[in-house]
Amino acid sequence: MSNHTDSPSELSRRSVLRRTAAVGLLATPAAGLLSACVGGGTEEPSTSATGTKSAENPLGVATETPVEVVIFDGGLGTKYATDVHIPSYKAKFPKSEVKYSSTQEVSTALQPRFASNTPPDMVNNAGSKLMDQGKLVEAGQVADLSDLFAAPSLDIAGKTVGETLIPGTIEQGTFNGKPYVLNYAYTVFGLWYSGKLFKDNGWTAPTTWADFTALLEKMKAKGITPYSYAGANAAYYQYLVILTTAAKIGGADVLKAIDNLEPNAWKNDAVKQAATLWGEIGAKYGNKAHLGLKHTEVQLQQNQYKVGFYPSGSWLENEQSKDTPAGFDYQVAAIPGATASDKLPATGLYAAAGEMYFVASKGGNVQGGKEYLRHMLSKAGAKGFTELTKSLTVVTGAAEGLTLSPGLTSANAALTAAGAANFSFRWDAWYKNLDDECRAATNELMFQGGTADKFCDRMQAAADKTEKKFSR
Structure with missing residues (x-):
């Protein structure tokens, strides 16, 4: 995409900025206001429910504990959650209740809950009133998703979740060198x-x-x-x-x-x-x-x-x-x-993974929140999302065999024509x-x-x- 060659100093500065960008938001006196907005950033013993890890339960989900998810009700709607991902999770853990709600104003609905350290387990952070993701990460309110990406795919044999994703997906949600956010929809x-x-x-x-x-x-x-x-x-x-x-x-x-x-x-x-x-x-x-x-x-x-x-x-x-x-x-x-x-x-x-989903580190069922994302990242979960939203996901090949809508067909054609000349910020x-x-x-x-x-x-x-x- 470019013939520019970075000098060692440029590479160093760029890597530091990318790795610690969220820190930059908080290295100010205003950081003290953050705890009032999204809860404190001090490390506390986790009280989240956990279960026994196994081949069938690689993330160690507490199989009878409820998991709470909040979905932004915007351009993608919510049927992909209610009709595809929640039923998938329930089929895997029938004794676990999935507490579901939707909102058009994420920060209005959830900021008080993060401030009181009683957040839902998984949040779709999107829309014009989304929460400041960088501040949430730096305040210690967002769970590291490394174990999710290292876990086996739900239905793509022989691959980890991370290995099923379009290159760059994990990096797109990385703050301070760790993956905290899943950018799920691949948007053109x-x-x-x-x-x-x-x-x-x-x-x-x-x-x-x-x-x-x-x-x-x-x-x-x-x-x-x-x-x-x-x-x-x-x-x-x-x-x-x-x-x-x-x-x-x-x-x-x-x-x-x-x-x-x-x-x-x-x-x-x-x-x-x-x-x-x-x-x-x-x-x-x-x-x-x-x-x-x-x-x-x-x-x-x-x-x-x-x-x-x-x-x-x-x-x-x-x-x-x-x-x-x-x-x-x-x-x-x-x-x-x-x-x-x-x-x-x-x-x-401009084409990139977008539409942020994250797991709250202080939720009651952190591993359940990550497992919910694992279902979203299954081939079946991604295919169902595309069928209902007319949008691609970051799961490689999940749209194969689908009859695509006119707009999505056009977007696919544009993406093919762009080749390596797609970019993002x-x-x-x-x-x-x-x-x-x-x-x-x-x-x-x-x-x-x-x-x-x-x-x-x-x-x-x-x-x-x-x-x-x-x-x-």
Whole structure:
């Protein structure tokens, strides 16, 4: 993906940052506030129930102890939990009750429970009101998943759970050198559109920026909002698009520098060029009224053929299933190439393991929580998830033989076309304060007349502030 060669000092700094990124969140006086938010970080004897380890019970689950799981009710829905994973767990441990609940506001529902050290066993931490995962890890509230990944797969003979996963999955959920989070859904991000709308108008997905803006003009002429997203809670869709363009212009190391809080990483020429291009798109082809809308409201307008392109991940098709008209035919296009000298091809994609699941270290059934994840990571569990959510998982080959939906078929094709030119970043999970700032800066750029310089300066100031906390 890049021809850049790291010097020994760069490698050292980068490895330290990646290994201790979560520590950087807490090496400040504000860390004292953390215990009030998510519970103390002191080591305490575990009171979690355990059972006897065996070939049939490799994680030593207490087979008659209840396990509590909380699932985020968002784009993926909850049926994959209620109809696939919970029944799988119950079949294995029929005397164990699975206490299940769902929420659309994870932090609102669960922050008090973590503060009182009475958390559920397994949590799907997602949505616009997710908990700060880095702070949870550093506060000692998240269980190390090493034994889960070393355990045998539930239904893939001869392999450990870790060996069944797409390369990079475990690393994506690693903090301080240990795996604490399972990123389960393998998500393809890009520009989503209606295949029917394009077919009816004789349009094709653009691969160059000139083709992109020409198509947006054609949409505008037909009274369609050519490009939009929801400013109220979906700005991260758009900043992801901006940084995808930056990576295409300057190579994936542009994103690595941002991940590692390197000096002036946000002021890189590639980031400025990308912000300039997307700021122009917002000004010319967006809809300022969408600043105050939620994601489903703008997505509904797309289903009504009022919005042309919508930036999102491959959960979109499932999230809109109730409102999508027959024949709409969800499709996804890679972000078009920006310049003739881009370092990555136009087919390059932001594609990565996402949708965080973790086990609470102070839950009543820690090993049961890990066992629940083992069922999610079985081939049957992953296949059932894909069937119900129209989203891939990180379990290699689990979608083989399935009849895929139009959107997922398109995402698979885009992923194949990208080849090795797919990339991702992790700063948004490591540093929630930067995520919050970038959402606001993105809305300013896209909806409120902001400029590329303001965007880059604002984000660099926030990154510098985070780096100073980290380096103390």
